[in-house]
Amino acid sequence: MKRTVLLLAGCWGVVPAAMAAHDTVSALKELSVDQLLDMQVTSVSKRAESLSDAAASIYVITQEALRRSGVTTLPEALRLAPNLQVARADSVQYAISARGFNNAIGNKLLVLIDGRTVYTPLFSGVFWDQQEVMMQDVDRIEVISGPGAALWGANAVNGVINVITRSAADTTGALVSALAGENERGAALRYGTSFGSGAIRFYAKYSEFDHTLRGNNAELADDWNRGQVGFRADWGGEQNSFTVQGDAYQGDSESRGFIGPIELTAIDVSGANLLGRWRRDMTGGGQLQVQAYVDHSKRDDALFYRPTADIVDFDLQYAMPGTTHKVLWGAGYRWGRDEIDPGFVTVFVPDSRTLAWGNLFVQDEIQLREGLKATLGLKLESNDYTDIEVLPNARLAWKFSENQLLWGSLSRAVRAPARYDRDVRFPGFPPFFVVGGPNFVSEVANVIEVGYRAQPIRQLSYSMTAFVHFWDKVRSGTALPVELENKIKGEIHGLEAWAEYRPFDFWSLSGGVNIVKEDLRLERDSTDPVGVNNDTLRNDPDYIWTLHSRFDLPRDIKLDLQWRRVAELPAPVVPAYSELDLRFAWLFTEKLEFSIVGRNLLHDRHPEYGSEFSRSEYERNFFGQVRWQF
């Protein structure tokens, strides 16, 4: 995985430099078994450090949390992160963001699966209905809210999500999982085996989602089926380690009827990708990582558009050894080509383009004195629209006691133009009411963050981050016929906080709050007729509260409760709602687990996104799941 949080944490982390091995082990020997089990260790990267040392707003969704929540899809899993806003838009589509600007084609949050971007740089955004992962093989999902542009590049403005799957060595054996319920059914299979110095696994997953209902009980045509297969192999010795992995998928909705004479056939998506990674531990203590992948995706949506995209990505990074200065540098090149057939709503002119992106980055982590660490980073990224973007970042972290960390950060991040901003036409046939802006440039955020993290007692840990994003050149339009330009500016500020409390071994309670306040405005000379309160720009709740309780009951029974409260969305209005999910699981033997999951238990139905006349509502529903390993 490219530049995962653990690595990032290392770059930004704050620990006494070069703590002697014997201090570490003698300190470890003082710990109880339980404390030792809680100890965060480095395993992914030499630079990796304890999460509590990372100078950023990072939340990690662990495999245990994924399993115990009963989530079956990636977007649903992201509800577990208290620093994200997740709103379901239909049976499989989601609006997901951090720190505001949430909309159905959210474009300010970068998402990677095992180092491969699933945020498409051609259209800027994530097609959530095309992203499937084998949940049981995910090691963790690292969610960073706030900019990560100095490491990850343009588009990592409001956050970065890294989905990291387990090494094949950790997934040997067979696993069968099946679920059936009122609104959803699915099955997943995995088989892993070791060979020589490594291991390989293969998986297949199939899911079905029933259509949703509107408020007036009309059925939406969003019934979905989706299948995916893939593999991952990891091998290597002491100095070199290698990973090769790939996936292929296909999914489709039901047929969607007609708009006048035009038939809206089913949405049909498919894709495949292949990635290779080589990591070498140099004898001098440095670490080199080289990664390359190809990604093909196709989306056939007669309503919106029908893009086919191919991406080739090459990436290199080198972590230099050092004590007072730890330098990490790297370079990357990405090539992308698309071909977009028109839909009813949009057409792209020209219909095909080839784009390329290149980047260079360097980061120095400086140990100023014991407990005080500064990190300076700079990324230069080129793109075909705006030439070179400069993405700097400065962080300071002060670990003023063993279990308290205060950090601050200044960054500049951009959302670079994509095909959508420059080449779109609306509707899909003339006369056009909206056209892409030939002069559309990057949206820019200058960001200040202050955070504090502590673990005052073993049973309690918490994190708080206050942030302000100063936005400039955000996408707006001119008067009709609308041409896209960059004339929205303003501030978004807020607070993200979460805590985990484990009063007893058998019970843990975690909660989070996510407050976002937006103050956006059109520039004086803007002729935008819509203004800043429209849901192609954003439709964000003021707050989201979450509370999760996890019980380990006798007889191998686990009971998990997840409650959330989401504030009203302003325009179009979606009422505030509270919902509760429950999972009851029984470990029949070590290898066989039965569970029942109840979702949205507090109401018969509730909406989460969209206007009253077209939006989906989600029902209270149950499903049963069985998971068998052998």
Place this chain on the structure above:
Amino acid sequence: MAILKVMRNLLLAALLLASALASPSMAVAAPSEYQVKAVFLFNFSRFVEWPASAFPNASAPFVVGVFGHDPFGADLDEVVKGESVNGRPLVVRRVQSAAEAADCQILFIHQSEDKRLDELLSALDHRSTLTVSDLPGAAQRGVMIRLVTEAGRVRLRINVESARAADLTISSNLLRSAEIVKTKSGEGR
């Protein structure tokens, strides 16, 4: 006005920070995976009881063996330095053969020793050697304690039957925090 609101929120956050009190604790910064595993090996000597027959004589040392590839470097030696178990000094031995392994009270088998594992376990049958490994699936194959690294933390999977067969008693303090695993029927020994 927006700036004022921003400042108010930042101030509020600062106040929250200032008011958060914390007591000093035992937190250790970022040990490596194998430092933690080394300390686990040492802890096992405290939480497991060996029969007298596990030792050749009354003055024999307590041997922690590392079979095949040694991932610990100097850390394991550092951990056991100056320590003893019931008056027996703790020593670390790197061993290459099943015969040498049989003289160890605790034997760590690195995950790279997949191929030799089954043969090694048969050779250790009826010896009171606590076998520990981080090889995936090791506990199901009969290794008594599997160290699992999950989400950056080391977890324990214990095969109680295996330990019992070797006349070893594992303390409930250890079992409480571990996942209990059975030998997979129909495979191996």
